[in-house]
Amino acid sequence: METKPSEIVIELDNVEKCFGQQKVLNGVSLQVRAGTTTVIVGASGQGKSVILKHMLGLMRPDSGRVVVFGQDLAQSNTKQLRDIRSNFGVLFQNVALFDSMSVYDNVALPLRERTHKSEADIRVDVEEKLALMGLEDHGAKFPAQLSGGMQKRVGLARALVLNPRVVFFDEPTTGLDVSKSNEIYRLFFETQARLNYTAVIVSHDVPKIFKLSDVVALMADGKLQGCMSPEAFQLSDNPLIRSFVLETMGPIYSSETEETLLYETL
Amino acid sequence: MNLIATLGAETLRVLELLGRFGLFLLTCLYCAVTPPYKIAPIVRQIRFIGAHSLFVISFTGLFTGMVLSLQGYYTLAKFGSVGFLGAAVSLSLIRELGPVIGALMVIGRAGSAICAEVGIMRNSEQIDALECMAIDPYRFLIAPKLIAGLIAMPLLTCVFDVVGIFGGFLVGVELFDVSAGAYFQGMYSSVGWHDIEMGLVKSVVFGLLLVWICAAKGFFLHLERDGGFGAEGVSRTTTSAVVIASVSVLVWDYLISAVLL
Numbered sequence: 001m002e003t004k005p006s007e008i009v010i011e012l013d014n015v016e017k018c019f020g021q022q023k024v025l026n027g028v029s030l031q032v033r034a035g036t037t038t039v040i041v042g043a044s045g046q047g048k049s050v051i052l053k054h055m056l057g058l059m060r061p062d063s064g065r066v067v068v069f070g071q072d073l074a075q076s077n078t079k080q081l082r083d084i085r086s087n088f089g090v091l092f093q094n095v096a097l098f099d100s101m102s103v104y105d106n107v108a109l110p111l112r113e114r115t116h117k118s119e120a121d122i123r124v125d126v127e128e129k130l131a132l133m134g135l136e137d138h139g140a141k142f143p144a145q146l147s148g149g150m151q152k153r154v155g156l157a158r159a160l161v162l163n164p165r166v167v168f169f170d171e172p173t174t175g176l177d178v179s180k181s182n183e184i185y186r187l188f189f190e191t192q193a194r195l196n197y198t199a200v201i202v203s204h205d206v207p208k209i210f211k212l213s214d215v216v217a218l219m220a221d222g223k224l225q226g227c228m229s230p231e232a233f234q235l236s237d238n239p240l241i242r243s244f245v246l247e248t249m250g251p252i253y254s255s256e257t258e259e260t261l262l263y264e265t266l
Numbered sequence: 267m268n269l270i271a272t273l274g275a276e277t278l279r280v281l282e283l284l285g286r287f288g289l290f291l292l293t294c295l296y297c298a299v300t301p302p303y304k305i306a307p308i309v310r311q312i313r314f315i316g317a318h319s320l321f322v323i324s325f326t327g328l329f330t331g332m333v334l335s336l337q338g339y340y341t342l343a344k345f346g347s348v349g350f351l352g353a354a355v356s357l358s359l360i361r362e363l364g365p366v367i368g369a370l371m372v373i374g375r376a377g378s379a380i381c382a383e384v385g386i387m388r389n390s391e392q393i394d395a396l397e398c399m400a401i402d403p404y405r406f407l408i409a410p411k412l413i414a415g416l417i418a419m420p421l422l423t424c425v426f427d428v429v430g431i432f433g434g435f436l437v438g439v440e441l442f443d444v445s446a447g448a449y450f451q452g453m454y455s456s457v458g459w460h461d462i463e464m465g466l467v468k469s470v471v472f473g474l475l476l477v478w479i480c481a482a483k484g485f486f487l488h489l490e491r492d493g494g495f496g497a498e499g500v501s502r503t504t505t506s507a508v509v510i511a512s513v514s515v516l517v518w519d520y521l522i523s524a525v526l527l
Binding site for chain 2: 053056057058082083085086088090092093094096097098099109110113114158168
């Protein structure tokens with residue numbers, strides 16, 4: 001499963017998903033290429049997290065295919081699915097830390113369960129990741145003793161501790177103030193440059209999230225609209241994208257000149 | 267027509283539920299008997315299910331034995347057979363009341379906690395997080411509880427029986443002046459290995475039932491028909507798990523008794 005620079009690591013092909021009578025995904029198609037950052041934006045309740053859960057194999061599509069590293073997730077057995085997921089790191093929206101474990105144990109868990117490393121080696125890896133997140137003094141604390149921003153950083157440390165090939169971020173800055181959000185974005189930049197992972201981000205933190213992305217797609221009407229560079233996304237003629245951009249970015253976007261101004265303000 | 271459709275849908279729902287729970291049990295048992303074996307989580311769970319239940323089991327056992335002795339004494343006295351008090355108390359406890367009341371107590375104390383713990387982990391995406399980290403939640407989370415239930419329940423039942431027999435002794439011998447020798451001789455001559463075996467078989471089955479039902483209810487919280495989300499969902503599911511596990515214990519108690527008697 002060696003990754004080439006432009007290899008497609010994740011492909012959604014005409015994915016449909018219904019919950020009862022409600023069709024949440026109505027023919028979603030997307031390609032995520034290795035080493036890139038793909039951002040899925042959209043209003044709440046449009047199914048952004050549902051797409052992420054399909055990529056993670058936590059949900060199965062009613063029709064269509066989700067192919068990860070060349071393997072159709074729906075055709076994969078439990079072991080194959082686990083092998084695929086061993087290349088994943090996930091930062092959940094509500095972090096999903098194990099609240100009965102300390103910060104150290106939370107970050108050490110994937111190493112203890114998935115590798116045969118000694119406790120001494122695990123300590124080295126965990127301390128390195130905690131230091132990277134600026135949490136070196138908080139290993140003994142429990143998640144409930146940390147602020148929301150610190151919990152996100154612990155979640156990120158846990159997601160990165162096995163140096164995954166693909167990292168998924170589900171609303172990474174939800175519930176954080178501006179400075180904490182910027183801190184998470186800074187850590188994202190730093191860790192991606194260092195570990196060179198492919199990132200898939202679900203977010204509604206527009207326009208800030210555009211700065212992180214190579215590809216932006218809008219989830220609307222059960223489909224992904226766009227799948228283009230952030231610059232092209234903001235200039236798109238697609239009425240759904242145009243309407244979303246105007247709603248989220250306001251009158252600052254109206255011409256190419258003003259778009260440049262917007263980037264300068266970020 | 268509507269009635270038939272509803273009946274059909276309900277039947278399918280129950281079959282799906284049974285299938286889901288059955289697969290859950292088989293997966294957990296498979297994880298419990300295949301490597302890698304990790305002792306520490308099992309010991310932690312034995313401590314939680316077993317050691318932490320010792321007080322409530324001892325307390326319940328003591329009073330169950332005492333009330334058995336009290337009731338038994340007045341009943342046997344009518345037939346002039348108070349000498350059989352030891353046999354009556356010990357047989358009732360070892361064959362029936364020890365495993366059943368012990369299991370009901372452990373369901374209330376540990377079963378509800380297991381269901382709530384797993385349910386909250388499901389609600390807060392911790393189980394999803396395990397799966398995304400390629401960690402098998404059945405092996406990591408449920409299998410140690412299942413093994414611990416199978417080990418702890420027979421031990422707790424033994425404690426219940428011994429304390430219950432002592433409680434019966436306190437009331438029968440100390441309060442009603444039944445001869446201590448007659449009390450223990452009656453027990454010695456009437457209780458056989460077969461009775462102890464029946465009690466132990468029941469306790470193992472009940473240990474399996476309580477962990478299986480309570481853990482599965484929490485694990486599949488998100489699939490509950492009336493919605494398992496939020497604190498209310500966890501509370502409702504936990505209540506339902508305790509009720510189902512308790513009723514299952516009573517049903518299986520009858521079935522095992524019918525087979526082994």
